[in-house]
Amino acid sequence: MLKRNLGPLLFGLIGCAILISLSIWQFQRMQWKEGLIAAAYEGLAAAPVPLPENPTEAKDEYTPVLLDGEILAGEVHVLTSRPGQGPGFTIIAPFQTADGRRILLDRGFVREAEKDATRPLGPIAGPAVLLWPDESDSYTPAPDLARNFWFARDVTPMAEELATLPILAVITEAQLDGAPRPLPVTVNFRNRHLEYTVTWAGLAVAWAFMTGVWITARERGTEKNLRV
Template identity: 50%
Template sequence: MMRQILFVLVVGLCGIAVLTGFGLWQLQRLEWKEGLIAEAEAMIVLDPVPLPVAPGPARDRYRAVEVEGRFTGAEAHVLTSTREWGPGFLVIAAFLTADGRPIMVERGYVPETAKTAPRPPGPARVTGNLHWPEDITSATPAPDPARGIWFGRDLDSLAAHLGTEPILVVARSPTGQGVQPVPVTAVFRNNHLGYAVQWFGLAIVWAGMTLAYLWRITRREG
């Protein structure tokens, strides 16, 4: 009987330790992710700086920038939908900076009926944030360049279509011509608290099962 009890205790305690360890690890991941979110949110609202020479996602994601130059008139449109305005498109426009760099500016939202509305080229100063969106998945349909329609912000594909560098500035103030800006927000998957609760819940269940099994052993032997 004692050997059975010891075996169940060892298995039970090991299981509880492992499951609790996973829960604690998820809490550590939660703290790390919240730190990333806070850092990104702080960068979004900083005073804008000139466009870096060679921006990259690891260093410059969400960096506030200001660019001066002109819209060339070339556009691509990314299918979207918002709670406030319903279905429509994000206008991705080719922009030539004052020092001659062709980049992309996400001007914002237009309704479906305004997709082909005239937005002629012209000078502009844009304040916004550098962004490398991660909204392309294996289920995202291929773009339709002939109609200028994309189903996700694939920077390489959009840049090739518009003849620009794969650099995107998301406008945070209006750029005119009926386009409603949709400022960038810090988007991170942060399910770690839910995962921690699940692991701790499993540890409690494991402990309950261990106690129940020990009770059955003692009852049977008694």
């Protein structure tokens, strides 16, 4: 029996081994992603620090900082919506720090009717969080620059549009009367690795089952031929 079914058996074992290895890999990815999420929440809970000299996404995302500087003229309007508030826009403006750097400042949310309203500018000093949002992919439409409609907080293009460094600070407390409404910063990592882990494991079980069905069918066919 073993010799007759060596080919199907090897085919089944190799397939199961590949699927199980993919399941293990996704499980390891899940553990890695959960570590990143835990580190992000730990960072958000830390005390604010002065804005780092050269912040980077890998090192400084979700770091609370204390901003000191001035909100400048010019805005990018990112289409969004908020539960209980309806459609609106996230307002991104250039911000000049006290040491002369120009960065992006997420001022918060305004309703759709407030898109083109005049907003207060000037000096502020208060808390913010460094963020590099992962909101765009190959399906995200390009911004409509003529109407100032953006569909994601994409740091690099926004920085080019507003002539700033590619650094985004999300303000957490409104500092000026009539300013947009700051919204809480939440950790937004995509983590579907448990789903993928279970999927690959399920496919391995199905592969093993179908291999067994195949071998059983071959054996029954062999017995029938022998009887004939």
